[in-house]
Amino acid sequence: MPSTDYSQAAAPPASVPPAGPVLADGETSRTVQLPGLGLLVRSRAHSGARPGSGDLEPAMFVHGLGGSSQNWSALMASLADTVEGHALDLPGFGHSPPPDDGNYSVAAHARAVVRLLEAEGRGPVHLFGNSLGGAVTVKVAAARPDLVRTLTLVSPALPELPPQPSAVPTALASVPGLPALYVRATRGWEPERRTQALLSLCYGDPSVVGGPERDAYAAEYQRRIDLPYFWDVMIRSTRGIVNAYTLGGQHSLWRQAERVLAPTLLIYGVRDKLVSVRMARRASRAFRDSRLLTIPGSGHVAMMEHPDLVDRAFRDLRDEIAARVRGGGAAGGTVTATTDVSTAASGS
Template sequence: MASTEFPQPAASPATVPPAGPVLADGETSRTVTLPGLSLLVRSRGHDLRAAHAGVREPAMFVHGLGGSSQNWSALMARLAGVLDVEALDLPGFGHSPPPDDGNYSLAAHARAVVRLLDAEARGPVHLFGNSMGGAVVVKVAAARPDLVRTLTLISPALPELPPQRTALPTALAAVPGLPALYRRVTRDWPAERRTQALLSLCYADPSVVGPAERAAAATEYQRRVDLPYFWDVTVRSTRGIVNAYTLGGQHALWRQAERVLAPTLLVYGVRDKLVGVRMARRACRAFRDARLLTIPGSGHVAMMEHPFLVERAFRDLRQEMAARTRGGAGEGSVSATAEMSTSTAASGS
């Protein structure tokens, strides 16, 4: 359920003022102010007039617990030539301040995404979500199908019972008293140690992140920990995920997945320590128009570890949708896409 603030090793962050977000070459950022809400939005080659004119289809990326829009920089760079790409920092994360109402439930995060898309008239978008962000965008797609062209879910935080043992420490952050105990135990940990712990949790192979990127990640981690609201946001958002897992009826996340109409790409890492690859089979049954990419060498953040494979699978999906529009593809194209994507991942290309 966690995500990270780590930059993709291949990206070379540009120099930016210390108070602002770290931007990769070609990226810009802006702040969108809505009633009770202020959101940092990261863009790459974004031109609002061109987007409204339909020159490039819009895409929105939503990060996971503990992450930010920076998690999507590598994938955004690969897709910027065909899509109008943007990623937001959810309320209280990255460089977005906490919401006025202090609500960090999955429903509140989903409302923030919807309000942003409505305010800028960007829908329908290709909607991407990782981990907690995956659960958030499922709620968006279920409630507002008019806003979603396609849905790409990377290790989505959908209910997994029992959870993997390696995911239990993250879930325990929702237990009253334990976050305070953890803070006392780890208060003398340097940022580098915290960074290594997150890398080991979220990456299948943490060694792919080089020394320069680790140093940048540690600096960003320390900035976040020093924010007066960091622990409150983390704990409340974790509780929001756990609470969502307990909901029944039409509000249950798996029930909402069944309501999604948009063509859906599911991406799972075989070595994911937080969301088990065993959930891929259930997800394929739940989403009515699904195709699957499994990556043997990936952990929890495939868009950072293997952006090429995620890009390729999404391009396959987009081409499939174009063929459907032309009337040249039927139901058989779904399983064909899934088989091709899985074999590509297995080859390690």
């Protein structure tokens, strides 16, 4: 494979293949065109509710590095009776084309989310974020509290220095020259091998992904890696996370977390190889109105591994807020509840 110059600008939107996303039963998708952006949005509404009707409170789901809106399908289905779910593919990911300006910083991704919410008039929403999407949604919630009803963070990519050793190879993707070496070293890998490596990194127990689902993952992974801009997006987005980790003052992600007003649910997997569970306590102290769920059997994508537990925790959050409103209590304050679900998760 010839060497690739990753310093070039991202590929234009026209390079996105015409094939649409694979949708779960009950899902629809649309592409929202904004100046300089095209965003694929996957939606799910309860069978008795009309999409966009206001029958249910809206929710927006933001995926992590290398992910897509499809990462939220299981949780959106589980919560379909509670919220009207919308999950976007961030610029350059999934079926969204690269942005015209080639900007993949955390701030740029946050602006894309804000622009989508404003364009469709969906705020305030229940905002969900995983990994990179967690950092993105923290910035959204801090800057635009009017757009956020609640914030649910699954293994959010908040600064962890030094990172745990298993996360270092991912961070190294931001180092010039190393991605090209990785591409050459793995060019002979079959899709199944690539998928197994990815599942082992992201899941606490990769064996929970069965044959047909694993085949679907492999096909989607191969589709993405064949895109001409795949590595450019991954490298620039990884650099965006690394850069965000180094920011200080009011731009620090931890400082941003302190500014979040929305009731916040934090979810961490004890087996997470990318975001250490040791950061959970710091996060629960940083957010002014937080509650914490740790899942011993889970890895980096609890909403995919344990959607039932994430569903239950979110419903508890909504019930708690409703009780506050009925009791005349303020939405602010600090509430930190640590939940041990080791018994519930032991069968996974």
